[in-house]
Amino acid sequence: MTKKMKKRLYRILAGGVVFAAALIVEHGLHLDFNIALIIYLVAYLIVGGDVIRNAVRNIMGGQVFDENFLMGIATVGAFFVGDCAEAVAVMLFYQVGELFQSYAVNRSRKSISALMDIRPDYANKKQGDSIVKVSPEEVAVGDILLVKPGERVPLDGIVRKGDSTLDTKALTGESMPREVAEGSEIISGCINLTGVLEIEATKEYGQSTVAKILKLVESQGDKKAKTENFITKFARYYTPVVVILAVLLAVIPSLLIPGAAWSDWIYRALSFLVISCPCALVISIPLSFFGGLGGASKCGVLIKGSNYLEALAYSEIGVFDKTGTLTKGQFRVVQVNPEGCSEEELLLTAAYCEGYSGHPIAVSIREAYGKELDLSRLSDVEEVSGHGIRAVLDGKAAAAGNEKLMKQLGVSVKKPEAVGSVIYVVYDGSYMGSLVIADVIKEDAAEALKQMKSLGVKRTVMLTGDAKAVGEAVAEKLGVDQVYAELLPADKVEKMDALMTEKSEKGKLFFVGDGMNDAPVLAGADIGIAMGGMGSDAAIEAADVVIMTDEPSKIPKAIRIARRTLGIVRQNIVFAIGVKVLVLILAAFGLASMWAAVFADVGVAVIAICNAIRALKV
Amino acid sequence: MTKTFILEDLDCAHCAGVIEEKIQKLDEVKSAQVNFMSRRLVIDAEESAFDKIVKDAKKIIKKVEPDVEMVAAKL
Numbered sequence: 001m002t003k004k005m006k007k008r009l010y011r012i013l014a015g016g017v018v019f020a021a022a023l024i025v026e027h028g029l030h031l032d033f034n035i036a037l038i039i040y041l042v043a044y045l046i047v048g049g050d051v052i053r054n055a056v057r058n059i060m061g062g063q064v065f066d067e068n069f070l071m072g073i074a075t076v077g078a079f080f081v082g083d084c085a086e087a088v089a090v091m092l093f094y095q096v097g098e099l100f101q102s103y104a105v106n107r108s109r110k111s112i113s114a115l116m117d118i119r120p121d122y123a124n125k126k127q128g129d130s131i132v133k134v135s136p137e138e139v140a141v142g143d144i145l146l147v148k149p150g151e152r153v154p155l156d157g158i159v160r161k162g163d164s165t166l167d168t169k170a171l172t173g174e175s176m177p178r179e180v181a182e183g184s185e186i187i188s189g190c191i192n193l194t195g196v197l198e199i200e201a202t203k204e205y206g207q208s209t210v211a212k213i214l215k216l217v218e219s220q221g222d223k224k225a226k227t228e229n230f231i232t233k234f235a236r237y238y239t240p241v242v243v244i245l246a247v248l249l250a251v252i253p254s255l256l257i258p259g260a261a262w263s264d265w266i267y268r269a270l271s272f273l274v275i276s277c278p279c280a281l282v283i284s285i286p287l288s289f290f291g292g293l294g295g296a297s298k299c300g301v302l303i304k305g306s307n308y309l310e311a312l313a314y315s316e317i318g319v320f321d322k323t324g325t326l327t328k329g330q331f332r333v334v335q336v337n338p339e340g341c342s343e344e345e346l347l348l349t350a351a352y353c354e355g356y357s358g359h360p361i362a363v364s365i366r367e368a369y370g371k372e373l374d375l376s377r378l379s380d381v382e383e384v385s386g387h388g389i390r391a392v393l394d395g396k397a398a399a400a401g402n403e404k405l406m407k408q409l410g411v412s413v414k415k416p417e418a419v420g421s422v423i424y425v426v427y428d429g430s431y432m433g434s435l436v437i438a439d440v441i442k443e444d445a446a447e448a449l450k451q452m453k454s455l456g457v458k459r460t461v462m463l464t465g466d467a468k469a470v471g472e473a474v475a476e477k478l479g480v481d482q483v484y485a486e487l488l489p490a491d492k493v494e495k496m497d498a499l500m501t502e503k504s505e506k507g508k509l510f511f512v513g514d515g516m517n518d519a520p521v522l523a524g525a526d527i528g529i530a531m532g533g534m535g536s537d538a539a540i541e542a543a544d545v546v547i548m549t550d551e552p553s554k555i556p557k558a559i560r561i562a563r564r565t566l567g568i569v570r571q572n573i574v575f576a577i578g579v580k581v582l583v584l585i586l587a588a589f590g591l592a593s594m595w596a597a598v599f600a601d602v603g604v605a606v607i608a609i610c611n612a613i614r615a616l617k618v
Numbered sequence: 619m620t621k622t623f624i625l626e627d628l629d630c631a632h633c634a635g636v637i638e639e640k641i642q643k644l645d646e647v648k649s650a651q652v653n654f655m656s657r658r659l660v661i662d663a664e665e666s667a668f669d670k671i672v673k674d675a676k677k678i679i680k681k682v683e684p685d686v687e688m689v690a691a692k693l
Contacts, residue, residue, distance in 0.1 A: 285631075
C-alpha cells in the first residue's frame with residue numbers, strides 16, 4: 001500500500017469507529033439527537049473532509065460534475081434532509097470503494113511491471129584484468145562483459161568464453177532453459193543460470209532486445225480499443241445527464257404533485273447524484289484491457305495496444321507466410337532412399353561430397369550423417385554450379401547433385417515421390433540412391449491451425465515464394481485452405497490487398513510472418529503478427545503483435561486471451577450500466593435508498609474490478 | 619515528434635479521460651493520449667511548440683487532478 005492509501009485506510013477506520021459511536025448514541029442510548037448529530041458530523045469530517053475540500057477547490061477551478069463535488073452535494077444534502085446516518089455511511093462506502101480501486105490498480109500495475117522485470121541494472125565490463133560495474137548504457141559494441149550465474153544478460157552479444165544455460169522465461173514464456181556455448185548468440189534480458197559467461201557486446205543497450213521489448217511494453221496502452229473510448233465518451237454524457245435528471249427530480253414532482261414532500265423528492269435526487277459518479281464505470285475497462293495485455297505478455301505474446309487485442313478477437317482470415325512461420329526455415333533430410341547399398345553408405349558418400357560446401361542443403365546432409373568427416377579421404381572437389389558436386393573419395397569418383405548432374409554423368413535415376421529438393425548420389429560409376437531434403441514443419445503448426453479454425457477463423461491462406469509443389473504439400477499437411485505459391489515480395493502485398501477486401505464487415509484479417517522482408521505485408525493487414533521477435537528488429541518495429549517464441553500455437557492462444565478479455569469488458573459494461581440504470585429507476589420511484597445508490601456506485605466498481613483482474617490470469 | 623510523460627499519482631480513470639480530452643484540444647497539439655494504467659501521456663506536436671504545451675498541460679492537470687504530477691518519461 002502506498003502512503004496515500006494508508007492515510008485513507010486510517011481515516012476510514014477512525015471514521016468508522018466514530019460513526020458506530022454515533023449510531024449507538026442515537027439508537028442505543030436514545031440521547032438528545034443534537035449530541036448524535038455532532039458525533040455524526042465529526043465522523044463525516046474525518047471520512048469525507050478531503051472530498052469536500054477537493055470539491056470546493058475544483059469548483060473554484062471551474063470543474064463541475066466532478067466526483068468530489070457530486071459526493072459532497074449528495075452527502076451534505078442528506079444531512080439537510082435529516083438522514084445523517086446515511087450521509088456518513090455513503091461517504092464511508094465511497095471512500096472504501098476509492099481505496100479498493102487504487103489498491104487494485106496499484107496491484108495490477110505492479111504485477112505487470114514485475115512480469116516485465118527484465119531491465120538489467122548493471123553490466124560487468126572487463127577492463128584489462130579487472131572487472132568494472134557499469135550501467136548497461138555505458139557499454140560499447142565490442143566490449144567484453146562478464147555474466148555470472150544469477151545475473152541478467154545486459155546487452156545482446158556473442159559468447160566468447162564459457163558455457164551455461166539461460167532462463168528465457170521472461171522474454172519468451174518458454175520455461176525450458178536454453179543452452180549456450182562459445183560462439184552462441186545471446187540476447188539481453190535472459191538470466192544466466194549455471195556457468196560464468198564472457199560475452200562480447202554486439203549491440204548498444206538502446207538497440208538491444210531488452211531495451212526494445214521494454215519500450216514496446218511501456219507503450220502498449222497508447223493505442224486504445226474502441227470499447228475503451230466508448231466508455232470514456234459514455235461517461236462524458238452520463239454524468240451531466242444524471243445530474244440534470246436529479247435536479248429535475250428534486251424540483252418538478254414537488255411542484256406538480258399535490259401534497260408531495262420536498263424532503264422525499266430531494267432524497268431521491270440525492271441518490272441520483274451518488275449514482276451519477278463516473279469513475280466506477282470507467283475504471284474497470286482499462287483495467288481489463290491492461291490485464292489482457294499483461295496476460296498475453298506472460299505467455300510471450302506482446303500486443304502493441306488494446307485496439308489490436310480487440311481486433312484479434314474478431315479474427316476471420318488468417319494469412320501465413322510459410323518459411324520461418326509455419327516451417328522452421330531449416331533444411332533437413334526427410335527421406336533416404338538407398339539403392340543397392342545401406343542408408344549409412346549413401347549418407348556417408350553424400351556427406352563427403354558436400355564436405356566443403358556451406359550451402360544449407362549440404363549442411364543438412366552432413367547433419368543427417370552425423371559423424372565426423374575425415375576430409376583427407378577427399379580430393380579433387382569440383383562444384384558444378386546449379387547441378388551439384390563431383391569429387392574423388394578414397395580414390396574413386398563420387399558425385400552428389402540434382403537430376404541435371406545425373407544426366408550429365410549418364411546415370412539413370414529413380415525419382416522419389418516426396419516433395420522437396422532431391423539429391424542423387426553416385427559412387428564409382430554406380431547409382432547409390434537419393435536423398436530428399438525439405439524444410440521442416442513446426443511441431444505445433446498443424447495443431448495451431450486446427451485451433452484457429454475451431455476459434456472461428458474462417459479462412460486460412462498461405463503465401464509463399466517457394467515452388468508450387470512444396471507449398472501445396474505443406475498446406476495439405478497443415479490443413480491450410482488456400483495456397484498462393486511462387487510469389488515475389490510485391491505479389492504478397494498485392495494478394496494481401498485482395499484478401500483484405502474479402503473479409504466481412506466486422507471481421508479482421510491477420511498476417512503472420514517472421515519479419516524478414518515482409519514488413520509491407522505486416523503493415524497491410526489489420527493485425528500484423530511477427531514471429532520469433534527476438535533478434536529481428538524489423539519485426540518488432542513493423543508488427544502490431546510480436547510473438548517472442550517460434551511457436552504458431554501462440555496465435556490461437558492470443559485469440560483466446562483477446563476473446564476472454566473482451567468478454568470480461570462486455571460483462572463489466574453491461575453489469576455496471578445495468579445496475580446503475582436499475583437503481584436510478586428504483587430511486588426515482590422511491591424504492592431504492594441511498595444505501596442502494598452507494599452500492600450501485602462503489603459495490604459495482606468493486607465487483608467490476610475483481611472481474612477485470614481475471615483478465616490477467618491466463 | 620512525440621514526447622512521453624508520466625502522470626504520477628494518477629488514480630482516477632475518469633480524470634485521465636478528461637485530461638486527455640483537454641490536452642487534445644490545445645491548439646498546438648496534433649494528438650494526445652493518456653493511458654490510465656501505465657500513467658503515460660503521449661503528445662504529438664511540433665518540437666518548437668513543446669515548451670508551451672507542457673506549460674498548458676501542467677495547468678490543465680492542476681485543475682482536473684491537483685494531486686497528479688506531470689514528469690518527463692525516462693528513455
